[in-house]
Amino acid sequence: MSKIVGIDLGTTLSEIAVMEGGEPKIIENREGARTTPSVVAMAKSGEILVGVQARRQQITNPQNTLFQVKRLMGRRFSDASVQQDRKMLPFEVREAQDGGVEVRMGDKWYKPAEISAMVLRKLKQDAEEKLGEKITEAIITVPAYFDDSQRKATKVAGEIAGLDVKRVLNEPTAAALAYGLNKKKDERIIVYDFGGGTFDISILEVSADTIEVKATGGDTHLGGEDFDQKVMDWIIEQFHKDQGIDLAKDPLALQRLKEAGERAKIELSTSLETEINLPFITSGTEGPKHLYYKMTRAQLENLVREYIDKSIALVKQTLQEAKFSPKDIDEVVLVGGQTRMPAMQEAVKELFGKEPNRSINPDEVVALGAAIQGGILQGEVKDVLLLDVTPLSLGIETLGGVNTVLIAKNTTIPTSKSQAFSTAADNQTSVDVHVVQGERPLAQDNKSLGRFILDGLPPAPRGVPQVEVTFDIDANGILNVTAKDKASQKTQSIRIEGSTGMSKEEVEQMRKAAEMHEEEDKKRKDAIEAKNTADTLIYTVEKTVRDAGDKIAEDLKKDITERLDILKKAKESDNVEEIKRVTEELSQIIQKAGAAMYKDQTPPK
């Protein structure tokens, strides 16, 4: 049975994904890339090129290189948007006999759906190669505002490409699916899709068996490319001021600037500062000129502030038209590469007062959601098999108040983990199991989920008993913690509900707290571990000395006793360096004693 693929047929870029092992996965094309430019061209040789190769020869062949064809699909020639877009498209666009649109490539005229079909065919063939199986069925996504005629054209494009289009799915709905939001009945979702060239807003409502589109908005000519332009303009202006040369007049320099500007913008999403370094950018009257500027994140944000503000204003407008207020929105989803920008995420978060969903690659989330829809139709995605993860680490409190993690955060459930622990003192007959949830190294700084005591342990020296602690979480997030003493077989357990049911806000908060306190937490944990090590050594040394009796020379014994006292005192202080140093010294001495004891052994008769 062949798989149903999910295809995001975008205005500038397209992607294809499929379900594998219960999870959607993007399929790379023949060139090894995860995205395919939605560009088709007839080369001078007459060969038809699709994807990145078509884009590479665009400059030498502008009239026969077709791009952004999505803007023309299913439209009437007389549509205002078609007339507007015609102006910026270098290829010929004319009215078809039925009032639709036709585009020219080479000597032939094509319907936009035929051109999109070529992109779909490449995606299909490359995917078949990668997967090693035929693909005949697909889900293709479209903007939520596409009308019947546009959706039909999309379906036709699929059919021409040899695909049975099982469903034409709304892009925002696909994104919501990718985040599993279809399970959130009666909730309202807003999808903020800021791509390369278009900005789309969609308000969705999840009902019992469908996701309904309540409202749409946006700006079809606002995107990340406008941001790149602002950066470029800034660089050109600076250079003009500093060097008196207008780089806008130098096509070669402009190309380098465009690439550098885009790279700088992307870097500033993860760094606070970046540099734009272009030696030999051009030649002046006195010789070659070099360009070097530093740009901070704050500077970039100033440059594009008006676009971000505009997008927020458009969101407010769409909300108003749908008669909703930001408070009515339960979930926010970010789509499109530009949404990686921290300032944009902040603006959206501020408007809605909640963390947006952005953990899935925003360039791929729509294709992934479409693949999930394909999986649902094939029955591969059962509700019962959509598994959760633990949002935060789960552990128990061990000697010194340390948080010893048994199940790390983001582990898929159901799952089970066990670890053996022991006692801290001689003749300790019970252990206290304190279950905590969180990322901080000390138990007290995390959330306490519950505690219980396992007693009746047979008396034994410290470190000898074996108590196995098991954490078991079922598919519903119910955590069962069991402690079992291997010697007596005695067991005690506790059942904790809702360990996975934390709101995104709470999880974010705890994660941030861990990050903020990372330095000091590490120091505290270090100190505790140093003390624990010292403790264990003191115990071992005292025992050894006791057992050895006079097998240890007097002066050595004196040395050991002195060091023991120093260490005991050091332990009370908080001087970690001191504790570690004396621990090491004592360790060396007792080893010497041990070695001496071995030498003195009378050989067996």
Place this chain on the structure above:
Amino acid sequence: MEEQITQEELKKKLEETQKQRDEYLAGWQRARADFLNHKKEERERMQEFIKFAEEELLSELLPIVDNLELAFVQLKILNSNEGLGGKEDAVSKGFSQIAMQLKSFLKDHQVEELKAEGEKFNPEFHEAAGEVESPSTGSGQAGIESGTIVEVLSRGYTLHGKLIRPAKVKVAK
């Protein structure tokens, strides 16, 4: 009095449960198989990954190599202007050698330069950055064929034979 469940109903329930059991078992087996297959594919992916792990690092080196080459073009002009008759001065020679070192480094890591100048434009390996008029043909001299690469603005490179950066070129009209 408790309601008795009829034999009919029991039979039906049993059938349903058996069907569900079969479905669950099949699903479980399939999931196990998927997992084992995934492990196998993971091993293969690791091999591919190791091979191309350096791709990103090496690709990021390329713009630096580009800038070095730009520098050398200028250096040549400078030297010829200064009447050294095209001979490199000692410092320039030193830089030349460092550049050679960088090029050897790339070669050692299976990064090869693409031959582009004079070749026919091929979008599989080349990216057109502009078109130029073919220089007018003199008396009887053959002009440059349309579609031929006349200038290479930045080199193209392959890694283990796979294209990692197309050559940016100017093509004859």
